[in-house]
Amino acid sequence: MAILVTGGLGYIGSHTAVELLSEGRDIVVIDDLSNSSALAADRIREITGKSFPFIEARLQDEETLNKLFSDYDIEAVIHFAGSKAVGESVKNPIKYYDNNIGSSLSLCRAMLKAGCKNIIFSSSATVYGSNNPSPYREDMPAGGCTNPYGETKLIIEQLLGDIVKSNPGFNATLLRYFNPIGAHPSGLIGEDPRGIPNNLLPYIAKVAVGQLPCLGVFGNDYQTPDGTGVRDYIHVVDLAKGHTAALNNMDGLKIYNLGTGKGYSVLEVLKAFEKACGKALPYEIKPRREGDLDAYWSDPGKAERELGWRAQKTLYDMCLDTWRWQKANPKGYEG
Numbered sequence: 001m002a003i004l005v006t007g008g009l010g011y012i013g014s015h016t017a018v019e020l021l022s023e024g025r026d027i028v029v030i031d032d033l034s035n036s037s038a039l040a041a042d043r044i045r046e047i048t049g050k051s052f053p054f055i056e057a058r059l060q061d062e063e064t065l066n067k068l069f070s071d072y073d074i075e076a077v078i079h080f081a082g083s084k085a086v087g088e089s090v091k092n093p094i095k096y097y098d099n100n101i102g103s104s105l106s107l108c109r110a111m112l113k114a115g116c117k118n119i120i121f122s123s124s125a126t127v128y129g130s131n132n133p134s135p136y137r138e139d140m141p142a143g144g145c146t147n148p149y150g151e152t153k154l155i156i157e158q159l160l161g162d163i164v165k166s167n168p169g170f171n172a173t174l175l176r177y178f179n180p181i182g183a184h185p186s187g188l189i190g191e192d193p194r195g196i197p198n199n200l201l202p203y204i205a206k207v208a209v210g211q212l213p214c215l216g217v218f219g220n221d222y223q224t225p226d227g228t229g230v231r232d233y234i235h236v237v238d239l240a241k242g243h244t245a246a247l248n249n250m251d252g253l254k255i256y257n258l259g260t261g262k263g264y265s266v267l268e269v270l271k272a273f274e275k276a277c278g279k280a281l282p283y284e285i286k287p288r289r290e291g292d293l294d295a296y297w298s299d300p301g302k303a304e305r306e307l308g309w310r311a312q313k314t315l316y317d318m319c320l321d322t323w324r325w326q327k328a329n330p331k332g333y334e335g
């Protein structure tokens with residue numbers, strides 16, 4: 001019996017693959033390499049000393065997918081594959097509806113055909129929209145997303161909810177991630193965005209390694225203690241462990257936040273990173289970024305109560321591990 005990891009060579013997928021293999025599980029990875037590198041597979045093998053099959057394909061390639069389900073005995077799927085750049089999703093919504101929803105439909109069809117009845121889905125705090133007060137709890141109404149990327153996550157959540165209703169014995173766990181950062185402590189795998197990073201930590205890391213001149217801080221007039229945006233940053237290894245905990249507790253439709261429950265501002269993150277890399281980093285206050293909320297963070301209590309999972313690592317750990325990965329791989333996997 002194996003776990004199928006879609007998007008298993010991407011940022012969160014690769015860290016989850018490591019945790020699964022380290023726990024002694026067999027995995028099969030499918031990834032189209034559209035935003036990942038095949039070298040991540042070698043690194044996962046290097047960290048764990050274990051090997052696994054890797055299939056390079058899109059999920060919409062249903063022939064390959066059906067063959068995969070007949071070649072391997074898949075007990076559960078962890079579904080990471082998808083496009084994730086918020087700004088790009090506003091400019092090119094069709095790509096997002098096609099890649100994210102189209103691929104999830106193909107995957108679910110193949111699962112039902114093969115009789116595979118367990119899926120964990122990589123969802124996002126973005127599904128809480130802009131009207132809920134923090135801390136976000138799973139029983140708050142989802143919706144009101146400000147971009148197509150978020151809408152696709154919400155639609156896939158609904159799709160899985162409907163499949164659970166219509167298929168007795170089908171289990172779907174929706175994991176709503178807050179802001180994953182950090183890297184494996186080995187420095188062998190980490191986040192490797194293509195081009196100029198959109199997200200805060202990869203941007204800071206590239207300033208620290210000298211590839212970008214200065215961090216732009218998007219707004220310092222928010223209703224937060226220092227005026228900069230506040231988010232719930234979570235170490236990607238803690239996040240990965242949330243998936244293995246969820247795998248052991250599947251039962252119908254379940255929804256869990258994966259966050260730390262603590263918010264940090266952009267300037268607090270910058271200071272923690274400066275401490276981790278041992279140097280001051282230049283920054284400049286810029287206008288607010290369209291669509292950004294001032295502050296949000298999770299209530300992670302449900303995952304702790306029901307899954308026995310809780311994030312362990314500090315913001316400093318997250319920065320130290322990001323820095324170790326960035327220093328050792330200044331140009332990412334291909335560099």
Ligand code: WQD
Nearest residue numbers: 084086124126198199200203216217218229230231266292
């Ligand atoms: C964090 C904070 C910015 C960059 C997005 C998606 C979410 C999830 C993760 C993933 C904000 C500020 C950022 C910069 C800055 N999606 N910032 N300068 O926007 O919270 O979440 O990514 O796949 O669904 O919405 O993350 O890292 O972009 O921003 O000042 O150069 O850092 O304004 O306050 P965000 P982020």
